[in-house]
Amino acid sequence: MIPFLDLKAINQRFEVEFHKSFKQFLESGYYILGNEVKVFEANFARFCDVKHCVGVGNGLDALRLILEGYKTLGKLKENDEVLVASNTYIATILAIKQAGLKPILVEADFNTYNFNIDSLKNSISENTKAIMPVHLYGQLSPMEEISKISKENNLLVIEDAAQAHGAKTREGKRAGNIGNAAGFSFYPTKNLGALGDGGAVTTNDDDLAEVIKKLRNYGTSTKYVNELLGFNSRLDELQAAFLNIKLPTLDSDNERRRIIAKKYISQINNKKIVLPKYDGGDNHVFHLFVVRVENRNHFIDYLDRNGIGHLIHYPIPPHKQKALLEYSHFNFPVTELIHNEVLSIPMSPLLTEEDVEKVISILNNY
Numbered sequence: 001m002i003p004f005l006d007l008k009a010i011n012q013r014f015e016v017e018f019h020k021s022f023k024q025f026l027e028s029g030y031y032i033l034g035n036e037v038k039v040f041e042a043n044f045a046r047f048c049d050v051k052h053c054v055g056v057g058n059g060l061d062a063l064r065l066i067l068e069g070y071k072t073l074g075k076l077k078e079n080d081e082v083l084v085a086s087n088t089y090i091a092t093i094l095a096i097k098q099a100g101l102k103p104i105l106v107e108a109d110f111n112t113y114n115f116n117i118d119s120l121k122n123s124i125s126e127n128t129k130a131i132m133p134v135h136l137y138g139q140l141s142p143m144e145e146i147s148k149i150s151k152e153n154n155l156l157v158i159e160d161a162a163q164a165h166g167a168k169t170r171e172g173k174r175a176g177n178i179g180n181a182a183g184f185s186f187y188p189t190k191n192l193g194a195l196g197d198g199g200a201v202t203t204n205d206d207d208l209a210e211v212i213k214k215l216r217n218y219g220t221s222t223k224y225v226n227e228l229l230g231f232n233s234r235l236d237e238l239q240a241a242f243l244n245i246k247l248p249t250l251d252s253d254n255e256r257r258r259i260i261a262k263k264y265i266s267q268i269n270n271k272k273i274v275l276p277k278y279d280g281g282d283n284h285v286f287h288l289f290v291v292r293v294e295n296r297n298h299f300i301d302y303l304d305r306n307g308i309g310h311l312i313h314y315p316i317p318p319h320k321q322k323a324l325l326e327y328s329h330f331n332f333p334v335t336e337l338i339h340n341e342v343l344s345i346p347m348s349p350l351l352t353e354e355d356v357e358k359v360i361s362i363l364n365n366y
């Protein structure tokens, strides 16, 4: 059996250091917004080559707090429109709604599963104030085009980088340093995952960073002095300690994912299976390796019989979810086709050569 993702094995690599760090944490007697969070913020800012990193409770809150921060700074206001991918994970859309803004869903590109640029341009109205590209499955959105469109229309660009820790543009810019601000998640399955919930905002904007530092902690900068109507969404001290231990391995893990992806792409040659389009660069960190097949249930039965793990990312598009009923009349044919056909196959830095070859041969024999 080749598991879809063996999280336990991924974290066991750091077991000794985790135990040591937990002991220090326990003995410190200091459990919220302590030194580990501070150190992680500095480490992750350096990793992304960005001025500021603010640790928050999770990825959803990271995105929401960016929007709330811009509202506090007067750059966004209630009901402003934010362009977002119609095939994203629902969190991106929820962040916009929770901040009192209006998500405008934009159709996906059939090849990259990121924004369709023509649809993006056509979705801009007088009320559009921001674009939220999601680097879906770990592949950077077309940021050059998005940046051009944002400049022409005076829009903020907020990256949903929850699946793309470490991805780089051709110029070497990391996810988290491409737009005005970015939200990251450290949910355990992400390329950089904690042992619980966690998230972060990265930005080069001094004012935004300062406001989010307040917003995440009840709107305070000094204890018991509330300047803003804040939230409670702090990166947990213990999770920050674990992330400090794992961060140095992120680049090599991503490289291993890319090597596996290249092998899958060059050796899976079954006409029934559509492989991801990938140019071989560092713009993709293969959070997921997503293929498409026409008769997905049939394919899933076959993988189950042959012991190959799999998951669907995602089975129901946001506009068909009960929670987003007000979008149900929209028509996004590419997004709907993607949701009907995608399947994620095993992808982990710990897959062995043998595992990879087994996956390839089973897929080729389908």
Ligand SMILES: *Cc1c(COP(=O)(O)O)cnc(C)c1O
Residues within 6 Å of the ligand: 058, 059, 060, 061, 088, 089, 091, 092, 134, 160, 162, 163, 184, 185, 186, 187, 197, 198, 199
């Ligand atoms: C995981 C994820 C999020 C949300 O992160 P949480 O930490 O679970 O809140 C947001 N957007 C995308 C694209 C994600 O994959």
